[in-house]
Amino acid sequence: MxxxxxVVIGNGMVGQNFLEALLVRDTAQRYDxxxxxxxxxxxxxxxxxxxxxxxxxxxxxxxATPDFFIRSGITLYAGNRVTFIDRQNKLIHSExxxxxxxxxxxxxxxSYPFVPPVPGHDRERCYVYRTIDDLISIAESGRNARxxxxxxxxxxxxxxANALRNLGLQTHVVEFAPRLMAIQIDDSGGxxxxxxxxxxxxxxxxxxNTTAITDxxxxxxxxxxxxxxxxxxxxxxxxxGIRPRDDLARECKLEVGQRGGIVINNQCQTSDPTVYAIGxxxxxxxxxxxxVAPGYRMAExxxxxxxxxxxxxxxxxxxxxxxxxxVDVGSIGDAHGKTPxxxxxxxxxxxxxxxxKIVVSADGKRLLGSVLIGDTSDYGSLLQYYLxxxxxxxxxxxxxxxxxxxxxxxxxxxxxxxxxxCSCNNVSKANLLAALDGGAHTLVDLKRxxxxxxxxxxxxxxxxxxxxxxxxxxxxxVNRDLCExxxxxxxxxxxLVRTERIKTFSDLIARHGRGLGCDICKPAVASILASCWNExxxxxxxxxxxxxxxxxxxxxxxxxxxxxxxxVPGGEITPEKLIVLGQVAIKxxxxxxxxxxxxxxxxxARVDQLPLIWRELVAAGFESGHAYAKALRxxxxxxxxxxxxxxxxxSVAMAIRLExxxxxxxxPHKLKMAVSGCTRECAEAQSKDVGVIxxxxxxxxxxxxxxxxxxxxADLFAADLDDxxxxxxxxxxxxxxxxxxxxxxxxASWMDNLEGGLDYLKQVIIEDRLxxxxxxxxxxxxxxxxxxxxxxxxLNDPARLRQFRHFVNxxxxxxxxxxxxxxxxxxxxxxxxxxxxxxxx
Amino acid sequence: xxxLEAVNVNLVTGAWVKVGxxxxxxxxxxxxALIGGQQVAVxxxxxxxxxxxxxxxxxxxxxNVLSRGLVGNIKGQPVVASPIYKQHFNLQTGQCLxxxxxxxxxxxxxxxxxxxxxxxx
Ligand code: SRM
Ligand SMILES: Cc1cc2nc3c(=O)[nH]c(=O)nc-3n(C[C@H](O)[C@H](O)[C@H](O)COP(=O)(O)OP(=O)(O)OC[C@H]3O[C@@H](n4cnc5c(N)ncnc54)[C@H](O)[C@@H]3O)c2cc1C
Ligand code: SF4
Ligand code: FES
Numbered sequence: 012m013x014x015x016x017x018v019v020i021g022n023g024m025v026g027q028n029f030l031e032a033l034l035v036r037d038t039a040q041r042y043d044x045x046x047x048x049x050x051x052x053x054x055x056x057x058x059x060x061x062x063x064x065x066x067x068x069x070x071x072x073x074x075a076t077p078d079f080f081i082r083s084g085i086t087l088y089a090g091n092r093v094t095f096i097d098r099q100n101k102l103i104h105s106e107x108x109x110x111x112x113x114x115x116x117x118x119x120x121x122s123y124p125f126v127p128p129v130p131g132h133d134r135e136r137c138y139v140y141r142t143i144d145d146l147i148s149i150a151e152s153g154r155n156a157r158x159x160x161x162x163x164x165x166x167x168x169x170x171x172a173n174a175l176r177n178l179g180l181q182t183h184v185v186e187f188a189p190r191l192m193a194i195q196i197d198d199s200g201g202x203x204x205x206x207x208x209x210x211x212x213x214x215x216x217x218x219x220n221t222t223a224i225t226d227x228x229x230x231x232x233x234x235x236x237x238x239x240x241x242x243x244x245x246x247x248x249x250x251x252g253i254r255p256r257d258d259l260a261r262e263c264k265l266e267v268g269q270r271g272g273i274v275i276n277n278q279c280q281t282s283d284p285t286v287y288a289i290g291x292x293x294x295x296x297x298x299x300x301x302x303v304a305p306g307y308r309m310a311e312x313x314x315x316x317x318x319x320x321x322x323x324x325x326x327x328x329x330x331x332x333x334x335x336x337x338v339d340v341g342s343i344g345d346a347h348g349k350t351p352x353x354x355x356x357x358x359x360x361x362x363x364x365x366x367x368k369i370v371v372s373a374d375g376k377r378l379l380g381s382v383l384i385g386d387t388s389d390y391g392s393l394l395q396y397y398l399x400x401x402x403x404x405x406x407x408x409x410x411x412x413x414x415x416x417x418x419x420x421x422x423x424x425x426x427x428x429x430x431x432x433c434s435c436n437n438v439s440k441a442n443l444l445a446a447l448d449g450g451a452h453t454l455v456d457l458k459r460x461x462x463x464x465x466x467x468x469x470x471x472x473x474x475x476x477x478x479x480x481x482x483x484x485x486x487x488x489v490n491r492d493l494c495e496x497x498x499x500x501x502x503x504x505x506x507l508v509r510t511e512r513i514k515t516f517s518d519l520i521a522r523h524g525r526g527l528g529c530d531i532c533k534p535a536v537a538s539i540l541a542s543c544w545n546e547x548x549x550x551x552x553x554x555x556x557x558x559x560x561x562x563x564x565x566x567x568x569x570x571x572x573x574x575x576x577x578x579v580p581g582g583e584i585t586p587e588k589l590i591v592l593g594q595v596a597i598k599x600x601x602x603x604x605x606x607x608x609x610x611x612x613x614x615x616a617r618v619d620q621l622p623l624i625w626r627e628l629v630a631a632g633f634e635s636g637h638a639y640a641k642a643l644r645x646x647x648x649x650x651x652x653x654x655x656x657x658x659x660x661x662s663v664a665m666a667i668r669l670e671x672x673x674x675x676x677x678x679p680h681k682l683k684m685a686v687s688g689c690t691r692e693c694a695e696a697q698s699k700d701v702g703v704i705x706x707x708x709x710x711x712x713x714x715x716x717x718x719x720x721x722x723x724x725a726d727l728f729a730a731d732l733d734d735x736x737x738x739x740x741x742x743x744x745x746x747x748x749x750x751x752x753x754x755x756x757x758x759a760s761w762m763d764n765l766e767g768g769l770d771y772l773k774q775v776i777i778e779d780r781l782x783x784x785x786x787x788x789x790x791x792x793x794x795x796x797x798x799x800x801x802x803x804x805x806l807n808d809p810a811r812l813r814q815f816r817h818f819v820n821x822x823x824x825x826x827x828x829x830x831x832x833x834x835x836x837x838x839x840x841x842x843x844x845x846x847x848x849x850x851x852x
Numbered sequence: 853x854x855x856l857e858a859v860n861v862n863l864v865t866g867a868w869v870k871v872g873x874x875x876x877x878x879x880x881x882x883x884x885a886l887i888g889g890q891q892v893a894v895x896x897x898x899x900x901x902x903x904x905x906x907x908x909x910x911x912x913x914x915x916n917v918l919s920r921g922l923v924g925n926i927k928g929q930p931v932v933a934s935p936i937y938k939q940h941f942n943l944q945t946g947q948c949l950x951x952x953x954x955x956x957x958x959x960x961x962x963x964x965x966x967x968x969x970x971x972x973x
Contacts, residue, residue, distance in 0.1 A: 495926070517898070527880075527898055529924035530933035530940075555880030555898065559920040559935035562881075567935055571915035817916075819872045819883035819894070827909075827916050842914060 014043045015114035017317070018103055020093045020259065022048030024057050025290030025306035026119035027074045032314035034083055041318065042115070044085045047105055049092040050142060053080070058303055058467055063146050064174050065727040066697050066713065072143070096263040098283060115285055117313060118273060120256035122291040122301070126249045127162070131224030136231050136246045140171040149248065153178035156245035158230055160184075162221060163250035164191040169335040171248045172213055176336070177730065179706060183214045183242060185234065187251075190217060195331060195342035199359065200382045203366040207338045207385065216242070253301055255292045268294040277323040279313040287313045295324060302329060303466060304434045311437070328398060328434050332383075332390045332469040334770065341387040344397050345370050345380035353379050358411050360385075367411040369393065376402050378410075391473040399430045423476045432473055435466035440477060447481050454478060454764065468768070475766045493754065494531040497524040501679065501754045505539050514544060515552040534558050535754045538641055541677035542749045543790075545797040547804050548640075548677075549811055560639035563815065564801055565621055570828055570839040573621060574614040575601075576638035577628050578674060581648040581666035581686075582609030591631040599624055602836045608645040608683070610636060615837055617824060619816045625802045634674070634800040641755075642677045643684070646670035647695065651688030651705070658688030660705030665734070666694075669703070672738065675798045676745060676791075679752040679761075697725045700758040701741055706730070710737045714744060714772070717759035726762070726769050729777060739788065743776045746787035868962070868969040877968060882919035882932065884908050888972050892959055893919035895943060897930055904943035905959035905970050910934045911948075918956075 017033075019026055030044065048054070055072040063072065070077075080087045088109065095104040096116065104110050124139035126132050136156075138149050153159065159175035161168045164186030175182045184191070190201030191208070205215050220237035227233040230243035255272040266274040266282035272294025279287045279295075289309035291301060300306060308324055315322030330343040348355045352373030359366055365385040372379055378396040383389065389411055396403055396410070403410065426432075428441040438461045446460040454475055458464055464471040491500045497520070499507070504519070513519045516536050520528060528536075537556035541548055548554075548561055560566050565573035577592070592611050596603045599620055601613040616624055637643060646669045649655065651662030666686040676682065685696040686703040696702025702713035708731040716725030729740060752761045765771060774780040805811050817825045829845050830837035840848060871877075871885040871894050880898040884891055891908035908916045913936035921932040923943070930943040940949040946956035960971040 496924075527923075527925045527930075529926055529931070530922040530938065533922055533924065551878070555878065556922075558922065559917070562920070567917070567920070569913060569915065569936065571913075571917045571920075571936075814881075817884060818886045818891075819876055820870060821886045823886060825891075825916050827914075 015041060016112060017042040017044050017115045017117065018111060018113040019044065019046045019117045019119060020096075020103070021119035021121055021256075021290070021292075022046050022050070022054045022087065022089070023119060023121045023290065024054060024074065024303050025121070025310050026117075027054035028303075028307045029117060029119060029289060029310035029314055030083070030085060031075075032311045033317065036314050036318040036320065039318075044083075045111060045113075046080075046085060046087045047091055047093045047103070048087065048089045050144070051090040052143065053087060053089060055143065056466075057141070060140075060143070060146065061170050061174050063143060064150065064177050066724045068724070069143050071724060093259060096259050096286075098263050098265075098286070101285070113285075115317060116287070118260060118281070118286065118288040118292060119290045119310075120259065120292045122253040122255050122299075124167075124249060125252045125254045127221070127251050129221050129224055131232075132249070134224055134232065137224070138246065138248050140167060140174070140248050140250055146174070149174070149246070150178060152246045153180055156180055156231075158183070158244045159246050159248065160232075160234060160242060160244040161248045161250055162234075163252065164188070164215065164217065165194060165250065165252065166192060166331070166333065166335070168248075168250035169208070170333075171250050172208075173336045175246075175248065176211070176213060177727075179708070180245075181214075182212070183216060183244065184208075185219045185221060185236075185242070186215070186217045187220055188217065191215065192335075192340070192342075195346060196340070196382045196384065197347055197368065199357065200340075200366050200368065200384045203364060203384045204335070204338060204340065207364055208336050211336055213336060253291065255294065255299055257292055260288065260292075268297065268299075272299045275309075275324075277312075278316040279309050279324055280316070287317070289313050296326070298326075300329070302331070304328065304437070307435065308437060328431075330394055330397070330434065332387050332467070339383070339385060339387040341381065341383035341390040341393075343381040343390070343394055344378070346382045348380065350379050356408050356411075358408070358413075360413075369407060369411055371403060371407050375407065378403050378407070381411075383411075391470065394434075394469075395426055395430055395432075395473070398434070399427060401425075423473065423480050426477075432477065433461075433463035433466075433470040435469075436462040438463040438470075443474065443477055444481065447478070447485075452478075452482060452487060454766070472767060491753075493535060494529055496520060496526045496528050496532050499523065501535055501539070502751055504536065505542075505750055508536075508539050508543050514540065514546070516540070516556050517552065528556075530558075531754070534561070534641075535679075537561070538677050538679065541642075542794070545675070545677075545794045547799070548801060549805060549808075554814075563618060563621060564625075564635060564639060564805060565616065566639045568614060568839070571825060572614070572828055572839070573616045573618065574612050574638070575616055575621070575624060575628075576606065576610055576612050576636040577633035578636040578670070579610040579645075580670035580674075581646055581663050583648070583663055583667060588631060588633070591628070591633075595624055595627050598627075600830075600837060602838060606638075609647050610645060612638070615830060615839070617817065617828060619824070622806060622812050622815050626806055629800070629803055629806060635802045637675065637801075640677060641680050642675060643670070643673040643682045645683060646673075647683075647685035647699070649687050649693035651686075655688055657691055658705065659707045660688055660710065662686040662688035662694065662703075662705055665703065665705075665710070669738075669741070672795055673741075673745065675801075676794050678745065678749050680755050680757045682745070682758070698722065699725060701725075701744065703737065709733050712737060712740055715758040715762035717757050719757070721759075723759040723763075728769070728773065740776055742791040743784050743787045744772075746791045747772075747775060747783075750787075865973055867972045868964075869972055871961075871968040871970055874963060874966050874968060880923055882921065882923065884916070884919035885970060887959070887970050890973075891916050892970055893921075893932065894961065894968065894970065895919075895923050895932065897923060902930070903961040903963070903968065904930060905961045906932065906941060906943055906946055907956040907958075909956075910936055910939075911954055911956070912937045912939055 054074045092106045159180040160183040161172045162185050164184045172184045223235040227243040231245045234242045257267045257273045260273040273288040275293045290306040312322045312324040332341040348370040353370050355370050357368035368382040370380040381393050430440045451457045451460045464474050492498050533556040606612045646666040648663045648666030652658030683699045684701045685694040685699045687694040687696045688705050698716045702725045704711045710732045711730045712728045713725035714728045717723045829840040831840045869887045882895045893908040894905045908918050921935045923932045931940040946958045948954035
C-alpha cells in the first residue's frame with residue numbers, strides 16, 4: 012500500500028505531542044510525516060520557558076531527544092514557515108519555496124502574543140514573551156537597561172515581570188483592568204496577590220490604559236496613560252493576551268471564528284475534513300484554549316482519528332496552579348462563582364497573607380471552583396473533588412481551613428480509578444496503577460512510564476502519595492535497607508546516630524544491626540559519624556570503617572600507589588607554595604597534573620612515602636584537600652572584581668571564605684562549589700552542588716548542579732543575598748542534604764527525587780517550614796568549630812604513622828609498582844612493560 | 853618447628869613465618885606480610901579474633917592491594933572487598949563472590965606466644 016503524506020504545520024508543544032501520539036498509534040506506518048516549523052529549533056517546553064533565565068539551556072528545554080526525528084523517520088523543516096495552503100491541489104508552500112503535496116494536513120501553529128496597537132508599539136526595545144528567541148532578545152536588551160515594564164498583568168505578564176526582575180531591572184507591571192490576573196482570580200485574591208508582589212519590589216499599576224509610547228527623558232521610552240500619568244522605562248514587554256495564528260486558514264478559506272481561531276469539530280477536523288487543527292490555533296465549541304492540557308487532548312484526538320480510531324475531544328479542564336513571582340497561586344473551575352445558585356466560602360489570613368476561596372453547588376454537595384493565593388497545598392485534593400464530581404464533606408469549609416493537627420488533603424485511597432491525576436498529560440489513577448503493576452515502583456519510573464507530572468508539576472505531590480499508598484497496599488516494601496547488616500535507610504541511621512548520640516560503629520551495630528558490617532555500611536556509617544561528631548577519622552574505632560582512600564588520606568590509583576591533592580582554597584596559590592609543590596614532586600619522583608578543579612595533583616606516591624611527603628607539605632602551610640573523601644572538595648572561583656573588568660564582587664575572597672568554612676565537612680557524597688564574579692560565570696558555578704554568582708546587589712545562590720555522567724544545571728535558589736544570608740542558607744542546605752540523602756547520592760539526584768522539589772526545599776530552608784533551621788545551623792557550626800587538618804593530626808600520631816608501610820614484617824617496597832617515563836614524567840608501567848622491565852632487571 | 857624471621861628467601865613448604873605480634877594487627881584492618889617472596893594479606897576479624905590470610909594480589913586490577921580492602925561478612929561468609937574495583941573474596945576459601953572462575957590462594961594462620969604466623973607454601 013502506498014503511504015499517505017501527512018504534513019504538520021508548526022512544531023510547538025502541541026505539534027510535537029501530536030507526532031508522539033501518532034507514532035504510538037500508527038503501527039501500520041500508514042503515513043510519511045513531514046513537519047514545518049517556523050522556529051529555528053525543534054519543539055521545546057514553552058511552559059517552562061522562563062527557566063531559560065534561571066539556568067536552563069535551550070537543550071534542557073527541548074521536548075524530544077536530539078535524535079527523535081532521525082529515529083522516527085519524520086522529516087523536519089525547521090526555520091521554514093509555511094506561507095500558503097493550496098487546498099485545491101493539496102499543496103503547501105513555504106517561505107523557502109518548498110512546495111509539498113499532502114494527503115492529510117495538521118495545523119498546529121499556536122498563537123501569537125497580542126500587541127495593542129498603541130502608537131509607538133513598534134519602537135525598538137519593545138518585546139513579546141513567547142519564544143526562546145524573544146527571551147534572548149530581552150536578556151540582551153536587559154544588559155544595558157535599568158527599568159523594565161510589562162504591559163499586561165495576567166498570568167504571562169506576571170511571569171514576564173519575574174523574568175525582568177531576575178535580570179536585575181526595576182520592574183513595573185501595567186494592567187488595564189482594575190486587578191491582576193483578572194481571568195483566574197477574584198477581587199480579594201487579586202488584591203492579596205498585588206500586595207505580595209509589591210513586597211518583592213515590583214511596581215503594580217492597575218486601571219492603566221496606555222495611549223502612547225514615545226521617547227523618554229531619562230529612559231528610552233515613555234508610556235503615557237489615559238489618566239494623564241506617565242511612566243519611563245528602558246524596555247517594554249507586551250503581554251496583553253494571545254491570538255490564534257489562523258492566518259493560513261483564513262487565506263485558504265477554512266472556517267474561522269468571529270474573533271479568530273480555526274473552527275474544529277469533535278474530531279479536530281476543520282471545515283475541510285482532510286485538514287485538522289489542534290492546540291492554541293483551534294477553536295472548539297467557540298472556545299480557544301491557552302493551556303497545554305487541552306492542546307494535548309486535541310493532539311491525541313486527531314492522532315486517534317487519523318489512525319481510524321473512535322475519539323472525541325471533550326471540554327478540557329482549565330485549572331491552573333502556578334508560582335508567580337514566588338507567590339503560590341491556584342485557580343480551579345468556576346473561580347468567580349458564576350454558576351447559578353453557587354455559594355462561595357472564603358478564608359482570609361492577613362498575618363500569613365493567605366487567601367483561599369471555594370465555590371460549591373447550590374445543594375452544597377459538589378465543588379465548582381476555587382481560588383488559592385499564598386498557599387496551594389490544598390490544590391491537588393480540591394482539583395480531585397472538582398474533576399471527579401466527588402461529594403464534598405458536610406462542612407466544605409474544612410477543605411480550606413488550616414488543619415493544624417491532622418495532615419490536610421483527601422485520602423488518595425478514596426479517589427476512583429478513573430480520577431484524572433495529571434491533567435497536563437491525561438494520566439488517570441488507573442494509568443498509574445497499571446504502571447505500578449508493570450513494575451514502576453519509584454517516582455522516577457512512574458514519571459517515565461506515564462509522563463505524569465512531567466509538564467507543569469502541579470500533580471507531583473499527589474502522584475507521590477498514590478505511589479506510596481499503593482506500594483504499602485500491595486505489601487511491596489521497597490527494600491531501602493542500607494545492606495544486610497542494617498534494616499534501615501541511611502536517613503534512619505543518621506537520625507539514630509544523632510538522637511541516641513551514638514559515637515561508634517560497634518555501638519550502632521550492636522544496638523540496631525547485625526553481623527560484622529561490610530564495605531557498604533562501614534564507610535556509610537563512618538561518614539554519618541563524621542557529619543555528626545566530626546572526630547578524627549583515623550581514631551582507633553573509626554579507622555577500620557574507612558575505605559582505603561580515607562584510611563591513607565590519599566587517592567588509590569590503579570597500581571596501588573596514591574595521589575595527593577593539597578587544598579588550594581578558591582584556587583588561589585602563592586608562587587612560593589607552587590614552588591614547594593614542584594620541589595616535593597621532584598624529590599619524591601611524582602607525576603604532577605593540574606586537576607579539573609583548580610588544584611594540583613601529585614601522583615605515584617607509595618604508601619610509605621605519604622607521611623614523608625605530607626611532612627613537607629604541612630611545613631609549607633598546606634592542608635589536606637580531602638580529594639579522597641566524600642566531603643567538600645573545592646570551591647572553584649573566577650578572578651572576580653579585583654582584576655576582571657566585568658566582575659561585580661570579589662569572588663575569590665568569597666570562595667576562600669566558603670572553602671575554609673566547609674572544608675572537612677563529610678556528606679553522603681562529595682560536595683563541590685564555585686563562585687563567579689559576574690553572570691559570565693567563568694567559574695562554572697551552575698554545574699556545582701552549590702554555586703554562587705555575584706550580582707551588583709549581592710549573590711545569587713544556585714543549588715544541586717552536577718557534572719558527571721548525567722550533568723544537571725543547578726537551580727536558582729535565592730537571589731541578591733548578602734554575605735551572611737548566603738552562608739546561612741548554604742549551612743542549612745548542606746545539613747539538610749546530609750540529613751536526608753541516600754548513601755552516595757549527589758545533591759543533583761537527591762533533588763530529582765525530593766518530593767516537592769525545589770519549592771519544598773525553599774520552604775524548608777528559606778521559610779523554615781519544618782522548624783529545623785536553627786538546629787541545622789547549630790549542627791553545621793559544630794562541624795566548623797571542630798575542624799582539624801587530618802594530615803596534621805596524623806603526623807602527630809606515631810601509632811598511626813606505623814600503618815603507612817607496605818609490609819608489616821619487612822621494609823621492602825612493593826615490587827609490582829614500576830614506573831616508566833613519558834613526556835618527561837613518570838607513569839605506571841603497563842603489564843607488558845612490566846614483564847620487559849623484570850626480564851632486563 | 854623453627855619459626856623463620858627471614859621473609860624474602862626461598863622457603864621450604866610448611867615453614868611457619870612470623871607476621872608480627874598480635875598487637876601489630878588491628879581488628880578489621882588488614883596488613884600485608886612478605887612470606888618467602890610472596891605477598892599475603894592478613895586479617896583479624898572484628899570481635900571474633902579469627903585470623904585469615906589470603907593472596908594480596910588483586911587479579912582484577914593486577915595490583916597488590918587486598919590487605920587494604922574493607923572486611924566484613926556477606927551472607928554468612930567472611931569477606932574482603934578489593935579497594936580498587938570492589939569485588940569480594942571469601943577469606944576462608946579465596947573464592948571471588950562476583951566471578952566464579954576466580955579463586956585466590958589462602959594460607960593457614962596461627963598465633964603462638966603472642967606471635968602471628970603463616971604457613972609457607
Ligand atoms: C583528579 C581529577 C581529574 C583531573 O585530573 O583533573 C579527578 C579524578 C577522579 N575523579 Fe573526578 N576528578 C576530578 C574532577 C572532577 C570534576 C570536575 C570538578 O570537580 O570541577 C568532576 C565533574 C563535577 C562533578 O563532580 O559534578 C568529576 C566527576 C567525577 C565523578 C562523577 C560524579 C557524579 O556525580 O556523577 C566521579 C565518580 C564518583 O564520584 O562516583 C569521579 C571520580 C573520580 C576518581 C575518584 C575516580 C576513582 O575512583 O579513582 C578519580 C580519582 C582522583 C584521584 O586523585 O586519584 N569524578 N571529577 C579531578 C580532581 C579535582 C580535585 O582537585 O579535587
Ligand atoms: C511563558 C509561558 C508560560 C506558559 N505557562 C503555561 C502553564 O503554566 N501551563 C499551561 O498549560 N500553559 C502554559 N503556557 C501556554 C503553552 O505554552 C501553550 O498552551 C502551548 O505551547 C500551545 O502549544 P501549541 O503547539 O498550540 O503552540 P506553540 O507552542 O506556540 O507552537 C506553535 C508553533 O508553530 C509555529 N508556527 C506558527 N505558524 C507557523 C507556520 N506558518 N509555519 C510553520 N510553523 C509555524 C510557531 O513558530 C510555534 O513554534 C505558557 C506559555 C508561555 C509563553
Ligand atoms: S565570571 Fe565575570 S568576573 Fe569572573 S572572570 Fe568571568 S567575566 Fe570576570
Ligand atoms: S498536571 Fe501538569 S504535569 Fe501533571
